[in-house]
Amino acid sequence: MLKSLQEIVGERVSSSLAERCCYSSDASQVSGYPDFVVRPANTGEVSRIMMLCNERDVPVVARGAGSGLAGGASPVSGGVVLDMSGMDRILEMDLENLQVIVEPGVVAEKLNWALEPHGFFFPPDPGSSSFCTIGGMISYNSSGMRSVKYGTTRSYVLDLEVVLADGRVIHTGSRNLKSAAGYDLTRLFVGSEGTLGIITRAGLKVAPLPKERRLVFASFESAEAAGQAVIAVFSQGITPSACEILDRTTLKVLRLVDPKLALPDDGDVILFEVDGSRDSTAEAAEQIEKVCRPMAITIRQASGREMEPIWAARRLVGAAISRLDPKKTRIYMGEDVGVPIKQIPALIKRVQQITASVGIPAMKYGHIGDGNLHVALFIDVNDPDQWDRLRTAADRIHRAALSLGGTVSSEHGIGLARAEYMAEQVGKESLNVMRAIKKSLDPRGILNPGKMGL
């Protein structure tokens, strides 16, 4: 096998223990050793690799930056890891057509650096955008703070070049902004977590940069009350460009990092960002203030430079948690639940009860305008009892979301970490349909086996 792979990619394959160890996991708890690490340089190589692996029934797991939080890129069945991060060219900036053509290894932030001077941006903005790849974002349908207005990665993919399990190369869409011709294969591959094909090129739609941003932030008696404020704002027909919750534990952590942080310290906080022209942002910010004032303890606005440290702190949250107790580590489990907006207060309440009852401290933050709550559980990883309690908490959090008509993952994906909930999440018959589709494209089941509950 090694020899055959070398015939295709030369030196860019390895089976050394060190390399295999480096590629054994993503940013989740899911891991397994691959047999080979391969770094393809172009579509032709990917196609030949797939042909080879299909012939020999060797599992293939694509990997971008390995920043995923669900184990999607973890090679739990051995076989080949395809490291796509080397295919990282921006092939075309076709801004007259509002689009760019990229290889899958392009890092999201680098794409935005290239777009900014032209007045455009690629809107999906995961917290990981300074290192995650476009291929990974497409495969997880990633999103972030601004999806409440701009939508998820799905909304920005026009066309994909995909290598199928048997090495065939297909194109899924077109460079037209609008086309009604055949099944929407593009969006079938978006969110498919490497189980249907390897993405080797993407045509992405870009959007004009907004001229102005403005922030309204308000503190509330409780996280539940904060959730009520979100419902009130949306019911008024206001669409903020971001709508984030930071509960009081999260704020405490942030203040440990930056004691001068200009955020209220008297409750649980919601950040509403609005963007657009100068006047329209001022108007929308006023409206939000008006709706929230009767419910809030304190409320303030910020614009321009003033906003920067606040957003910087928000981005830091996930990593900052260790400040609360340096002996403890944040574990990404049960961290990405979501519910319909109306159920936000109920979800917050249930999560509070769960973490209190199992005695695991938790920080709650997230894209609450999408109904998405990130629950950060942290434990001493050397204590098996804390691990047990963590697992119990994560499982109950997932089930709480499901019982509220919600989702076990708003944006981080299913991978292996959440595979056990798929039947309940999508329904037994829908899961069967997904399996039938998987089988029709990958009959030997070599693409990322074991993932997504397929």
Add this chain to the structure above:
Amino acid sequence: MLKSLQEIVGERVSSSLAERCCYSSDASQVSGYPDFVVRPANTGEVSRIMMLCNERDVPVVARGAGSGLAGGASPVSGGVVLDMSGMDRILEMDLENLQVIVEPGVVAEKLNWALEPHGFFFPPDPGSSSFCTIGGMISYNSSGMRSVKYGTTRSYVLDLEVVLADGRVIHTGSRNLKSAAGYDLTRLFVGSEGTLGIITRAGLKVAPLPKERRLVFASFESAEAAGQAVIAVFSQGITPSACEILDRTTLKVLRLVDPKLALPDDGDVILFEVDGSRDSTAEAAEQIEKVCRPMAITIRQASGREMEPIWAARRLVGAAISRLDPKKTRIYMGEDVGVPIKQIPALIKRVQQITASVGIPAMKYGHIGDGNLHVALFIDVNDPDQWDRLRTAADRIHRAALSLGGTVSSEHGIGLARAEYMAEQVGKESLNVMRAIKKSLDPRGILNPGKMGL
């Protein structure tokens, strides 16, 4: 068969010649007689009908309002037409969650009437919205003037209830605004033209109504020059809420209908609409004027009441064409091509050459901001020679779009009218993938056979 169907739906089935004739075609040239017309009242009935037809290999064609322009709802292989227009209840207005739950037979405009008092709307706006159904719109991924800003139907479908070929009932999404859990079955069914399942319920996302709209309209030396202006506006990062072209033939027709129409009569016209807050629309309109002024002959703005007759005239265009010559009829063929924005001037030029060379008069209008050009060819339908030339023109227009990297359908769909172009449109291997998916969900091929080139 009639008896078995009666056991399921009672009186709501017919095999009379009159009924069969009424259901033999949609608004296109494609037709064929069904054997039975069935009007199901609920999901359970649809499921039992599918089970029966699957068992007996009887084709099933779903039909909404039959306003489609590609023959999607035409029962070309006989069998059962499922008239879904009777399942027309708005089941839930869940505006706190920014969504509504509807049956597929709800007419688009009626949904908007129900939403308006609450300050919301369902953005996709085909010219047919006063009669077409949500089920038809989902199945064609319909759109209209405002998709340039708001996107197509695809962007507003959260969740579907679908009856599969064998009668199984599945749900495809969830009521969450954001979820990353499994394949995006929702968007696989959007645009699938009744070939994968029967949609019996839909959860739709709605949007807040904009506070203000404003129109900028400008005339140009040529339709190509008008196309250049569109490129210039988009390159500035402006996103109009509508961007329509009306060529001089179209304007002539409109003036025959309304001689007082406040549109320029000195060239080919582009209408740019912007929406949002009062100040932001004024600002965007100013910007558009500034970009277009050097290229335009005349340029003007309109707002409020002043805009109404202009939009009313625009909506009338398709039907108004007979004013030019009452003996002639507009035939919807080659009517929905689209290209990447940059190619708009080239497409316009090619269409002009084609219609001149075959000697068929044509009116050109459409959602040019999406790259979508509606070419209205009109002929004396009693003249076989004109029919021949019409077919030649339509074929050349489709091929011109393809050769410019465009699409044979931006929004009207493939059906049978454009099925012959599918292999060239999507590529042979992609078409094979579509066929494999179709087969995995409908192994006996009873759902809308012959459509979409599958």
